[in-house]
Amino acid sequence: MLSDSTGAKAVPRVVMGQRLIESLGHSCLGIVNYLGDFAIFCRDTVAWLFRKPFRAKLFIEQASAIGLDSIPIIALVSLFTGMVFALQSTYAFRLFGAETLVGSTVGLSLAREIAPVFAALMVTARAGSSMAAELGTMRVSEQIDALDSMAVYPHQYLVVPRVWATTVMLPLLTVIFNFIGIIGAYLVAVLLLNIPEGPFLSHLYDFVDPKDVVGGVLKSAVFGFLLGSLSCFEGFRTKNGAKGVGIATTRAVVFSSVSVLVVDYFLTQIILEVTRNW
Amino acid sequence: MIKFADVYKSFGKQTVLRGLNLTIPRGKITVILGRSGEGKSVLLKHMLGLIRPEKGSVVVDGQELAKLDPFALNETRKKFGMLFQNSALFDSMTVFENIAFPLREHKKLSGEALHKAVSELVTVVGLKPEVMPKYPSEISGGMRKRVGLVRAIALKPQILLYDEPTTGLDPIMTDVIGSLILNTQRSLGITSVVISHDIGSTYGIADNIVMLHEGQILMEGPPENFKKATDPVIRNFLEGHASAEQKAAL
Numbered sequence: 001m002l003s004d005s006t007g008a009k010a011v012p013r014v015v016m017g018q019r020l021i022e023s024l025g026h027s028c029l030g031i032v033n034y035l036g037d038f039a040i041f042c043r044d045t046v047a048w049l050f051r052k053p054f055r056a057k058l059f060i061e062q063a064s065a066i067g068l069d070s071i072p073i074i075a076l077v078s079l080f081t082g083m084v085f086a087l088q089s090t091y092a093f094r095l096f097g098a099e100t101l102v103g104s105t106v107g108l109s110l111a112r113e114i115a116p117v118f119a120a121l122m123v124t125a126r127a128g129s130s131m132a133a134e135l136g137t138m139r140v141s142e143q144i145d146a147l148d149s150m151a152v153y154p155h156q157y158l159v160v161p162r163v164w165a166t167t168v169m170l171p172l173l174t175v176i177f178n179f180i181g182i183i184g185a186y187l188v189a190v191l192l193l194n195i196p197e198g199p200f201l202s203h204l205y206d207f208v209d210p211k212d213v214v215g216g217v218l219k220s221a222v223f224g225f226l227l228g229s230l231s232c233f234e235g236f237r238t239k240n241g242a243k244g245v246g247i248a249t250t251r252a253v254v255f256s257s258v259s260v261l262v263v264d265y266f267l268t269q270i271i272l273e274v275t276r277n278w
Numbered sequence: 279m280i281k282f283a284d285v286y287k288s289f290g291k292q293t294v295l296r297g298l299n300l301t302i303p304r305g306k307i308t309v310i311l312g313r314s315g316e317g318k319s320v321l322l323k324h325m326l327g328l329i330r331p332e333k334g335s336v337v338v339d340g341q342e343l344a345k346l347d348p349f350a351l352n353e354t355r356k357k358f359g360m361l362f363q364n365s366a367l368f369d370s371m372t373v374f375e376n377i378a379f380p381l382r383e384h385k386k387l388s389g390e391a392l393h394k395a396v397s398e399l400v401t402v403v404g405l406k407p408e409v410m411p412k413y414p415s416e417i418s419g420g421m422r423k424r425v426g427l428v429r430a431i432a433l434k435p436q437i438l439l440y441d442e443p444t445t446g447l448d449p450i451m452t453d454v455i456g457s458l459i460l461n462t463q464r465s466l467g468i469t470s471v472v473i474s475h476d477i478g479s480t481y482g483i484a485d486n487i488v489m490l491h492e493g494q495i496l497m498e499g500p501p502e503n504f505k506k507a508t509d510p511v512i513r514n515f516l517e518g519h520a521s522a523e524q525k526a527a528l
Contacts, residue, residue, distance in 0.1 A: 146360070
């Protein structure tokens, strides 16, 4: 039919073009709707924080589950991240005799980028997936409707403690990541590869400014809010039983991880601009 | 009183309610019958404002739910208690915590007063104290229904909604739940709306029966009227006979 020379071939092309445009428009509308719903969800999360009843007990429970329970995995990941980073840097810097800069290089990289991003990715994998699965299960088993039926606001009861717990706890985990990462780098660089301790520490002290650490910690707070909100948002929108819970959990992890990396670029640019003259 | 006026509701391309008009009388037990997928649960969720109609209105005690802000809607919801189809107990909480939940939230009870209130409530449905520390996954379906019922009546609601309270239960437990619905109605003097497929218990408890078919009310009236109904759709449903077309569609 496409090769028909009687003019009939123009019709399918037009139809195909229309379908393509319809499909594109449908996808765009879907994205705009999703972002709009997510923006409203985030607005509600902020607004509900300031409305009674304040649910301090739930916040502490979530802070413990998201923050304290993540410390072992954060410690393990940060230790080996610092170690491997020191290993690679030492071999690279030795080529031009600058291996004493390993401490400052690892310290700067950890403080500015690696600690906030890796901590966010680890919390996404551990706590974000758990939040999405838990809320998704509650949605499909009508437990969220049950909260509504008992005149308890589900957003305030379920979402606010989780999102604010990730927002508060992720910066703390980032600080821990920095600290243990440096220890890992020290172990490899000083104890294994025999870089002198004095220059290692003095360069670390000289080159890593408090603003680098503060910038990383601020970024991690934004990541915490973002991944907590996205995970809860996906959990809240779950449909279609067990399969839906699986889809919501996957989407929560994928969207949170990608968002953290994308937002990281823009936040880094803003932070570098703002702190340039400090 | 709950009033549905010309209510339409669709999910995607599927229209569930098509201009439904219904009034739920105060202080009576109204049982809503209908085949699976006819929108009975959707109807119930409209009463709580969990779902909003696309067209038409749902009015509870003179207030149109769709026009209420979230806070006013929440105040209206305090008039209701609901027993969900699968009980919808919080699976991360024990039976005691589930029952105590609405009392903690709205009565601000704690400690001894909370224990006393929960103990009094569980005796209404014949639950033993040994069940209290168990999680919902550790008790039977019938017990879960009873816990769900206790949780629903904990705040002494004016309107109690039951979404298929006897589905999945054995005949004895079905009778127990039917008796609980009647006793709750008599002791609290409330308005009850029950969704059911169980014709036997429906005749036993209903003051008023509503038959939902193709998104509208096919018939409404006391059980006696339904026993005498001649409409083939109603007769087939009540007697559990599929029509020739329904069998042919398999």
